[in-house]
Amino acid sequence: MPKKLTEEQMAGIIDTGIREFADKGYENANTNVIAKKAGVSVGYLFKTYGDKRGFFTACLEKSLQALTDAISSCDTAGKKPGEKARALIRTTIEFSRAHDDYIRMYYEVTVLRDRDLTKEMADRIEGISAKAYAAIIEKGQQEGILRKDLPAKKAAYLFDNIMMMLQFSFAGDYYKERYRVYTGLEPDDPAGDEALIGQVMDFLRAALGAESVKKSRKKSK
Amino acid sequence: MPKKLTEEQMAGIIDTGIREFADKGYENANTNVIAKKAGVSVGYLFKTYGDKRGFFTACLEKSLQALTDAISSCDTAGKKPGEKARALIRTTIEFSRAHDDYIRMYYEVTVLRDRDLTKEMADRIEGISAKAYAAIIEKGQQEGILRKDLPAKKAAYLFDNIMMMLQFSFAGDYYKERYRVYTGLEPDDPAGDEALIGQVMDFLRAALGAESVKKSRKKSK
DNA sequence: GCTGATTGCGTGAGCAGCCACTCACAGGGA
DNA sequence: TCCCTGTGAGTGGCTGCTCACGCAATCAGC
Helix, strand or coil, X not given: CXXXXXXXXXXXXXXXXXXXXXXXXXXXXXXXXXXXXXXXXXXXXXXXXXXXXXXXXXXXXXXXXHHHHHHHCCCCCCCCHHHHHHHHHHHHHHHHHHCHHHHHHHHHHHHCCCHHHHHHHHHHHHHHHHHHHHHHHHHHHHCCCECCCCCHHHHHHHHHHHHHHHHHHCCCHHHHHHHHHHHCCCCCCHHHHHHHHHHHHHHHHHHHECHHHHCCCCCCC | CCCCCCHHHHHHHHHHHHHXXXXXXXXXXXXXXXXHHHCCCHHHHHHHHCCHHHHHHHHHHHHHHHHHXXXXXXXXXXXXXXXXXXXXXXXXXXXXXXXXXXXXHHHHHHHCCCHHHHHHHHHHHHHXXXXXXXXXXXXXXXXXXXXXXXXXXXXXHHHHHHHHHHHHHCCCHHHHHHHHHHHCCCCCCHHHHHHHHHHXXXXXXXXXXXXXXXXXXCCCC
């Protein structure tokens, strides 16, 4: 049965692709299988996206958009740096658990052996968060809430290290197991979330906060 | 020309394998090519290691051993927790730069889709460092150098997050680029190392140190 | 010591299966 | 009738793995 694909079908290929790439990895994902699962012909897939890599890039695009949207929704004007940070941590954890396939797509980029694409993606993805984080931190420093002796860029880097690892910890098999080993908690269970968020905040507040702020540190557990 | 492989040849296959797996990834590494590069027949490779996965595991084993050795060399008895941490950070950075293929092998595990192997590896690799880190932190807490209100396990987890990201930052293309984006520094150039080590220490000391220790914080940059 | 037999390690051409990609075609819309 | 979109059986190239063979080392008999 030929003729004119519906909008859903066209969007469906991308979603199917994301699921397959996330589950099996780039190499093991099979374009024939993806097309069949999406109810579309292979021919269509290749005519539309050129080749496998092109299709992958399209899938990636959607995943990254969703990720970026979630992150930037935390950066509401008027919020204090501390509130922003807390929102960022909570959103990251929740998003990673709910849309683990998007995170795993992002993780796939990290593994890619295509020098140019790798560089482009790193610049795009990290560029966005690097600027956002550095801005928050700089603002905090100006307001006197955060210590000024650690360069904002380096602080942003250390902050993002923790954010990235959080993302992976709730999406990838290896990182989930690692989370279990370290904390004794089950990553899929949201029960430990609040405690974790509190501890991460606490850790960061201590690491980045100005002396005056440290005193108000609350006991956690 | 057949007959009896030398010790070097036998070790050589593993080294060649590590290089190939690290460079191209598990799927793209070609057993025929590895055998040829190592100056050995494919037949030998498969007779000795069973299949590609078995050969990969053998390569992994050597990489992990080297990594574990380097890490555990920092844990000399008698050192203060702070000294141990500093040695750990320095060693991690230097090792990652010098033996980036070992780190990339480790990273490959992280991507593996083999549930059982993933779990086993996570338990082994992370189990070792988790215990070591937690022990150092607990000791620090008992000595009153480190704050006691953050559970040692969680602290170890956050510490390891930073250590892992440091490893990747000097070994993987994506992470190298990310490091450039964030810090503006060139990851392959050791010139920025001391400053980075100082800042990481500073960050951790602030995050984990007891109040009394914080006062002695030195200005960095 | 010498020689033919025996053993088994290592070889690499070849095979089988997989999968990205093509292209001749079907059929719906204008 | 003429596009033009989408189809899916087919193909070519790649790669993990096999297996029949060759060669050296060891051995048995003299």
